[in-house]
Amino acid sequence: MAYVVDLIRYPVKGCAGTSLNDALLTPAGLAHDRSFMVISEDEIFRTQRRHPRLALIRPAISTDGTRLTLDAACGADGTGRFGTLCLDVTTSAPRRDVDLFGTAFQGIDQGDEVAAWLSEFLGTPSRLVRVPPEHDRISDGLTPGPSGYADSSAVHLLTRASLVLLNQRMAERGAPILPMNRFRPNVVVDSHEGHEGHEGHDGHGSGGDRAALPHAEDRARRISIGGAELGYAKPAVRCAVTLVEQEAGARRGPEPLRTLASYRRAASGGVVFGAKFSVITPGKLSGGDELVVQEWGDAEPQPLPTN
Numbered sequence: 001m002a003y004v005v006d007l008i009r010y011p012v013k014g015c016a017g018t019s020l021n022d023a024l025l026t027p028a029g030l031a032h033d034r035s036f037m038v039i040s041e042d043e044i045f046r047t048q049r050r051h052p053r054l055a056l057i058r059p060a061i062s063t064d065g066t067r068l069t070l071d072a073a074c075g076a077d078g079t080g081r082f083g084t085l086c087l088d089v090t091t092s093a094p095r096r097d098v099d100l101f102g103t104a105f106q107g108i109d110q111g112d113e114v115a116a117w118l119s120e121f122l123g124t125p126s127r128l129v130r131v132p133p134e135h136d137r138i139s140d141g142l143t144p145g146p147s148g149y150a151d152s153s154a155v156h157l158l159t160r161a162s163l164v165l166l167n168q169r170m171a172e173r174g175a176p177i178l179p180m181n182r183f184r185p186n187v188v189v190d191s192h193e194g195h196e197g198h199e200g201h202d203g204h205g206s207g208g209d210r211a212a213l214p215h216a217e218d219r220a221r222r223i224s225i226g227g228a229e230l231g232y233a234k235p236a237v238r239c240a241v242t243l244v245e246q247e248a249g250a251r252r253g254p255e256p257l258r259t260l261a262s263y264r265r266a267a268s269g270g271v272v273f274g275a276k277f278s279v280i281t282p283g284k285l286s287g288g289d290e291l292v293v294q295e296w297g298d299a300e301p302q303p304l305p306t307n
Contacts, residue, residue: 002211002291004225005160006180006188011061011068012036012128013149014047014054016246017184022286025228027279028146029154030186032061036068037098037107037149038118041125044099045149048241051122056082056249065089070114072121073249085117089130096129100149108132141233142221145278153233153276157217158183160190162273165214170259178256181246183238183274187225189217189291211293217275222295228283232297236274237266 008017013034024031038046038054048054056073066089072082087110095106107129118126131148139147139154147154158180167177180188191212210216211223223230238260243253260271 001209002159002189002191002216002293004187004285004287004289004291005190006185007285007287008181008184008186008188009033009061010184010186011059012038012057012070013045014038014051015057015059015070016055017181018058018060020287022284025155025225025279025282025285027154027282028148029150029279030285032065033154033186034149035061035065035131036110037100037129037131038122038126039096039098039107039129041127042099043096045101046122046126048244049239051124052244052251053122053249055244055246057118057121068110070117082121083117085114087111087114091130091133095132096127098129101151105135105137105149106132139233139276139278141276141278143231143233143278143280145231145233145280147278153278155187155230155277155279156183156185156236156274157187157189157223157230157277158185158274159212159214159216160188161212161214162217166256166259166273169263170255173259175255175259179246182242182244182256183236184241185274187285211291216293218272219297220275220293220295221297222280222293223277224292224294225285225289226283227281228279228285229281229294230277231280233276233278235266235272236276237270238273239270242273 007020007023009030010017011032058071060069068087068089071084093109096109098105098107110128115127137147138144139152163180191209221232242256243251245252264271266272
């Protein structure tokens with residue numbers, strides 16, 4: 001059997017995530033996931049690829065989405081605490097044109113106070129925008145679907161066994177093992193044995209635990225979790241964000257990309273780890289929910305271009 005063992009929401013794109021016991025799955029993913037984005041003075045989205053300190057900002061969003069709290073784990077010198085900012089979210093402020101991977105969208109500016117807070121913490125002029133209600137972005141892939149400010153499709157899913165296998169291969173190279181947060185998934189799946197149950201997996205299981213095996217997410221085409229359904233969109237092509245130690249807000253190379261390149265290299269370039277899904281049927285997700293694969297693909301797919 002395969003079960004949901006973690007649900008993680010990232011209210012602000014590029015900032016730290018929050019583990020949830022329960023989450024509403026909307027047509028655009030977990031409620032309030034990546035509904036805010038930090039942008040530059042040129043209105044281009046900021047990313048951990050260039051600003052790894054984003055990982056040190058821990059956002060919290062109220063259930064109704066009207067209150068956002070930002071807490072910075074350390075100051076500009078890398079020690080101590082920077083501070084906390086509580087923000088009343090506005091949906092009526094002026095729209096800004098924003099650039100996300102070269103595509104133009106709009107965002108609702110959240111004001112000068114949070115802009116000053118972010119600019120001081122990151123050391124560069126920055127502003128915060130929110131997805132507007134009329135946002136109509138549709139991601140590509142085998143199952144297109146609505147998406148907020150995520151890199152592509154709405155839901156990023158990983159099996160814990162995929163990480164265990166990667167860490168085994170990294171250990172063989174003498175590299176330290178990595179936590180799941182290096183890959184910033186929304187849904188983490190494991191077998192009934194729990195977090196430590198996959199050390200012996202060789203990827204050839206059968207029966208009810210097939211959905212929890214290493215890289216099962218590559219082949220799952222349609223998934224049900226409770227009353228919700230997800231449709232496979234594309235592999236998750238990994239980038240330099242995986243080199244950022246999330247707890248430190250600092251880049252550490254070259255792992256995991258070096259090891260992934262030895263066995264997860266994509267024909268179209270880059271490496272893949274995890275999979276992106278679109279929402280077919282919204283619903284409520286909870287830790288411990290059984291995940292059932294309703295449809296499997298015959299072969300591991302080739303990655304598609306990201307948005």
